[in-house]
Amino acid sequence: MKKIIPIFTALMLGLSMILLGQQQSPNIKLEISPSPLEVDVEGQAKIKVKAFDENGKEITGGVLNFLNLRDEGAVPTSGIQVDPDGTVTGRVPGPYRIVVMWAHLDKNLFKTEFLKANVKFAEVSSVEIKDFPENVYSGSVIPLNLELKDAKGFPMPESNLGISTSNKEVAEVDQLLNLYAKSPGRSSLSIKTSDGKEELLKMTVNVLKNPVTTIDISVEKSIIRTGDVLPFKAIGKDRKGKIVKDVPLSYAVSGEEKEKGAGASAMIEQDGRFVAEKPGTYTVIISCGDKSAVRTIKVVERNVSREIKVMGQGKVQNKHTSDFWVWEGVDGKDYAVTGTWGADGKAYFWHVTDPSNITLIDSFQVDARTVNDVKVSADGKICVISREGASSRKNGIVILDVTNPYDVKQHSTFTETLTGGVHNVFIYEDHVYALSNSQRYDIINIEDPKNPKRIGKFEIDNPARSIHDVWVEDGIAYSSNWNDGVIMVDVGNGIAGGSPSNPVEIARGRVEGDANHAAFPFRSESAEKFYVIAGDEIFPTYFFTKPNADMDVFAPKGYLHFMDFSDLRNPKEVARYEVPEAGSHNFWVQDDLLYIGYYNGGVRVVDVSGDLMGDLYKQGREVAHFVPTDPEGYVPNHAMTWGAQPHKGYVFFSDFNSGLWAVKVEPQVKEGFKN
């Protein structure tokens, strides 16, 4: 009995800990004033807080603590200052939240409340019209780009302003802030505060007679294919036939579909480049004020489709397959290595000289759960595999001797500063570029592969940086950095004096959507353009909100962004390839053909010849695609293609659920320009 009592007591104690462990001080009420709180910039207000118990009796002796948050989230902001005594000082206009924390240290009581606060803008004090043209010609339409500032100099959002012109026969402004230059003459433009009491800006608009009487259009072709970019050149001339240089020309297009109900889709940039997604007859209208000229062109099917033939499969059906690499071995035969994902840390080696007979010839296992990336040196002697999920939590890379792919041996492992897991690697001229903890890439000299040495690193100055991949070509490293986009770094090219031990950034381009996952540079074989293709990896944010979610419902999204890096200082995103029902992953370009592992969309081959503009998928540039399904795959009949690599006339690709594949894109039977 004596033993039972303590056991019972302990049991009850344990149970009471569960039952009594309820939310803190639930019955305390805080009375906060003022609420909501408003304060001017550099103005002050004082927060007053009283605490009351469940009987409405005030609790005295509590202490207060205040935290200032941006309205949308957690990070403290300097836009509003809250002193320990509750004095609030406005710094930057905008909405904020203040956390009011009350605690009674002796009674172990605690309560928090959120107080909405707003630092007010002062009255609007100045308006500027940006980029207003020097000469305004009759018949032209000029968007008014307004820049507002308040009395403290803070930029303001657009607000209700009174905008009017004195002579509506000459110029008029619509509700969307477009100024219509209607006829030659003078008119004043006035911008007033919404109550009309104060005039913020007054200027004279001098509408000139349009000197252009004719517009000459020159264009090289009258029949093109979908996806072909056709530049229109136009010149405005006066009545004497002289060229007028400073007149603005505007480009527009209208179209008639070839197939009824299909709609006609084409676009023309304001530099005169035209492209169409669908066949049809299109009329380009080039205007200058009240003068215009038209030119009609015909767009026909691109007709680049080719058959794709499955050659073989190196089956991996008991685990997921990750990245792969195909190379010509030192014996002149062809080999491939594939990684594995979320499994047992194995990499597989294949003989692929005959793609119809892909043969597993060796494997190599390391302490990891994922060998996400595998790369082989250009001389075919060294393979580097990445490690994630090592039991020691020291991941790093493993350097292998693949001189004889039938008997792969380990040169060394390297974990220094790479413990956090290496997601991707690249080998370039005796150096390994290895991602470290998704924050930077380290550069490791492997001239002596048994004694690798870290000699450099590259990371950007952004606390929230996150890097996903790196690819090196011609001495330039192209890294993919999610929100920060594609970053080009000289690691030996010489353009900026960089080297592996002294990497120097030379350019960067942010990518629409902020989901940059992979990058591949290519210099067009058929146009004087240098592109970097930046690929997304996007999954719905609600992917795993529910257990047992249906994989098909939450399919990946994302596409490839074509960044024109011809001018390194001014990269532009000019085109995309987007398969509506699938999500992009890894890719490769060779001879103006793009090969993509498009996850659930399988392997895709795309014609990227010529100038690129618009949506390449809709332009019919897809040459071929193949969706691999394997009824005995790790996830049966569920394509999830990882990446693709052309090699000696074949396209190899790895699939997450079924291993390594080889296909051949058959020669084109149909020629373009068929109508």
Added chain:
Amino acid sequence: MKKTLLFFLFSLITIWGNTQTYYVYVAAESEDEVALISFDGKDAHLEQRIPVGYIPKEIEGPHGIAVDMDGKHWYLSMAHGNPYGYLYKYSTSTNELVGKTTLGLFPATMQQSKITGMIYIVNFNLHGDMVPSTVSVVDPKEMIELKRIETGVMPHGSRISPNGRWHYSLAMMSGELFEIDALRMDLNRTLNLDLKAGFITEEELAKIKEEESKHEGHEGHENMYHSTVKPTWVIPHPSLRKAYVAGNGCDEIFEIDLEKWDISRRFETGKGPYNVEVSPNGKYMVSTYKSEGYTGIWNLETGKELVRIPNTRKVCHGITITPDSKYAFVSVEGIGGEPGTVDIISLERLEKVDFVEIGKQAGGIAFWKMEDK
């Protein structure tokens, strides 16, 4: 013979006499899964595998897990994001995601304070630069990170005193124990364990700091040295003003007198003690010896190790003990493609009574509830 028979009878009573079913959540770090397991006193069952995370082709690494005080929600720290990790909030009734917020780098262990209701999570920053990291304070109702309180290099272990007032965490690399005032949300005290344990002298520490401050690019590294103690876990005693710290690097557990703020006892353990828990009745101390794959059970009063039990697989990790102090649930990571495991150890019989396999790299583990059968 008589003793054997009595033991047999006692065992039968223990097994059949158990009227509770226990439920535990366990995170599988290399599977991006959380497992809900049950144990009825005899058999353990995998009730549900819950996929977590939002990028199915990246391992995001669920690491720390905690159930709130009313048992209605469980919280999961995800180690890897772009670049910051997350805190996810799930409903225990549906195991569906109901909220999330961004934290620091590699958020890990967490616990909710009884008096503030806030969740305190260490930002482990396991693989980042050797600079001090933080403890995040999250309002679980709003799912907003309110504050980051700077502590030491690679903070780990995050447990709160039974009264909810004091939060304890460690810095693995700088060998420090931190006490945060949960009410004030500020650092209250710091204890250098290497100094207190005699592994380093004040002079040596000062010299290291001086050397670090001279190195270009080592700004903020002044308190960084490779701690001999390498503390990985701290757990306050359920009723006494004491805490127990796992010295992963020195194969010891330290008892800290929280009144004197000093080491009061030292326990020599197996290799690599990683987690340490004290049973709610204050009788047992349970520790995983990560490097050798054993779990040790100690009598706290006598300071003797009662038994050292081999885990089902290598790399044992976390511990949770049932409120009735009968069972310890131990997560075991495994290696490579091995499944993760949860070993169930009877604290009365001092033996492993069952195990259940879950996803790879079982780590964070949290007790949810016990129900009458």
